[in-house]
Structures are given as C-alpha cells and as structure tokens.
Amino acid sequence: MITLTIKSKGPSSPQAIEWAKKLLESKKQTQAEMKEFAKTEEFQEIIKRLRAKQHAR
Amino acid sequence: MQDKFSVKDFYEFQYQEGKDKSYFFETNNGYFYQIKFKESSYIFSDLISVRPNSYEFIIDFLNHSNSSKIVFDSLIPNTIAAIYKDFFDRFGRSTVVYIIDSSDSRESARKRKFDRWVEMFKGDEYFKIDAEIFDNEQNRIFSSLIIKIDNPNFNEIIKYFGSLSSKYSK
Numbered sequence: 001m002i003t004l005t006i007k008s009k010g011p012s013s014p015q016a017i018e019w020a021k022k023l024l025e026s027k028k029q030t031q032a033e034m035k036e037f038a039k040t041e042e043f044q045e046i047i048k049r050l051r052a053k054q055h056a057r
Numbered sequence: 058m059q060d061k062f063s064v065k066d067f068y069e070f071q072y073q074e075g076k077d078k079s080y081f082f083e084t085n086n087g088y089f090y091q092i093k094f095k096e097s098s099y100i101f102s103d104l105i106s107v108r109p110n111s112y113e114f115i116i117d118f119l120n121h122s123n124s125s126k127i128v129f130d131s132l133i134p135n136t137i138a139a140i141y142k143d144f145f146d147r148f149g150r151s152t153v154v155y156i157i158d159s160s161d162s163r164e165s166a167r168k169r170k171f172d173r174w175v176e177m178f179k180g181d182e183y184f185k186i187d188a189e190i191f192d193n194e195q196n197r198i199f200s201s202l203i204i205k206i207d208n209p210n211f212n213e214i215i216k217y218f219g220s221l222s223s224k225y226s227k
Binding site: 015019 | 113
C-alpha cells in the first residue's frame with residue numbers, strides 16, 4: 001500500500017465540508033439500517049451459512 | 058502487477074451481492090461484523106467516468122455474547138484486509154472512501170484503527186490517500202480513499218480528492 005497524507009493547516013472549502021457532512025450522514029444512516037437488518041430472518045440465515053462454512057473448514 | 062497480499066489467517070467471511078456489496082464475519086469472542094461497500098455516486102459527482110464505481114466503506118458490529126468487554130483480536134484487521142482484497146478482486150475499478158466521525162472526539166483512535174486494518178496490504182498494488190477536512194467549528198474530519206494503482210482514472214481521482222483538502226495543505 002502506498003500512502004499519501006495531506007495535512008491541513010486551515011479551514012476547508014465549503015465544498016469539502018459539505019462533502020464530508022454528506023458522507024458522515026450517509027454512514028450514520030447506513031449503520032442504523034445495518035442494526036435493523038441484524039433483526040431480520042435474512043441476517044439469521046447469513047449467520048447460519050457462515051457458521052456452516054466455519055465448521056467445514 | 059504482482060499480488061503481494063500476504064494475510065493468511067483470518068475469519069471466514071460471507072459476501073452478499075446487491076446494489077451495495079456486503080460482507081459478514083463472526084469473531085471467536087461473539088462479535089458479528091457487517092461491512093458494506095455502499096454505492097455512492099455523489100462522492101465524485103463531478104467525475105462522470107468515476108461516479109458508477111464509487112463506494113463508501115461502512116462497518117458496524119453486534120455482540121451476541123452479552124459482554125461489554127472489548128478484547129483485542131488480531132484476526133479482525135486481517136479479516137478486514139482480506140475483505141478489501143476480495144472486494145477489489147471483484148470490482149477492480151472501484152474507488153473506496155472511508156470517513157471518520159469526530160463527534161465524540163475519538164477520531165484519532167478510529168483513524169489509527171482504520172490504518173491498522175488496511176496496512177495489511179503489502180507492496181505497491183494499492184494507493185491510499187488520507188486527508189483532513191476542518192468544518193466551520195474546527196472539528197477535524199479524517200477521510201481516506203483507496204484505489205488500485207492501475208485504476209484507469211487514477212490521476213483524475215487523486216486530483217479531485219486532493220482538491221477537497223484545505224488550500225493551506227502541505
């Protein structure tokens with residue numbers, strides 16, 4: 001992995017702030033959806049499949 | 058380019074196809090992780106050729122063991138790195154962005170954790186760019202972008218992502 005770091009010393013542009021806030025909001029919303037998904041039958045099926053794969057290893 | 062991914066020991070994970078690409082794994086300590094590469098064309102709304110392959114990386118976990126104790130588990134970073142590798146093997150032209158919440162002042166710890174997850178990628182096949190964004194209240198928001206080095210839009214993506222940082226950047 002090649003990594004480049006951009007350090008900031010001052011305020012970001014309004015465009016950058018809007019971009020970051022949109023991403024943070026989307027992340028929060030998606031994590032809430034993930035928690036809801038974890039209550040579903042589909043999620044339980046995924047757990048079953050995973051455990052079956054683990055035991056077969 | 059030679060694949061130098063070297064992680065061998067990781068939890069079994071399950072991939073689920075959909076508009077968003079989801080992964081699941083369970084740890085020995087009873088934690089169940091969900092990882093989502095969420096299709097998010099707005100991230101690069103100005104770059105038409107990049108938009109369809111843009112994803113947000115989102116992770117969340119549940120604990121079925123009823124224990125609040127967090128135990129260090131070295132297999133977790135290995136597994137997340139393996140999932141990243143699997144995702145890029147499937148969708149090599151993707152651009153993945155990770156954003157770190159700073160609302161509880163724990164952003165630096167989260168950033169270190171994310172860096173540990175992805176440092177498992179050895180060699181020069183992948184490129185990560187880290188940037189800081191300061192909001193109007195001077196909260197620091199970390200963001201990272203990961204792409205494969207042979208992405209056909211590499212230069213455009215790096216230039217655009219870099220432009221989102223401050224004019225005072227170094």
